[in-house]
Amino acid sequence: MGQKAIVLFRACTPLFQALSDSYRQDIIVLLADKEPLTVNEITEHLTLSRPAVSHHLKILRDQKLVSMEQKGTQRFYSLELDHAAALLKELVGTIENHCE
Template structure:
């Protein structure tokens, strides 16, 4: 395997780790269905506690998969997967070019 493919694989590890949890996957899918949601709105649609949702949102936010929009006292979470999608496209391209 080429060095480029190895580098792209390594750069994807944090993204894969963030998406490896089923609860975080559920949050991503929930945000994909809605423009924006607060922590409380996400909690209402989940079996997890509010602190657990906040924990998962922090991990997703740290990986750039969600962003926060502040409106008054409310914090809305919005799906922001553009950079992650580009990274995954780079991975597919590297694998196709160097591994097949």
Template sequence: MGKEAIELFRTCIPVFQTLSDPHRQDILLLLSEHSRLTVNEITDYSQLSRPAISHHLKLLKDKGLVTVEQQGTLRYYSLALEDSVALLKQLLFIVERDCIKP
């Protein structure tokens, strides 16, 4: 495996770790069905507590997978997958090019 592929794998580790949790996957899928939601709205769809949802949203925000928009006292969360998807596409391209033999 080439150095470029290894470096991309290492760069993708935080995204993989964040996406590996089923609750965070559920939150991302829920946000994909709605343009934006508050913590309370997300909690209404989940069996998790509000603090647990907030924790998962913080991790997703820290990795750039969701964004937050403050409107008055409400914080609205929405998807922001573009950068992560582009990174993962780049990784797949390099792996296909360097690691899969025709």
């Protein structure tokens, strides 16, 4: 397990960091309930400023947890969990298979 697990843990570190923030967790839950949403719509549900929400959305987008679609002048954000879920499943599977 050693080297493969270490490589997977290192690959997951930025994802863990993105998920560790409670505001980003709130955004993920909000998008799970009401996607797609604009920055302004997300801001209405949180106690953050619009620039702060945009900052958190950028971090989530960088980790491929959220996608953005431009429609006219509006940007709509949605969850995009396939990449993160696959990476986490691989990590958990590697650990499970070697801890019997």
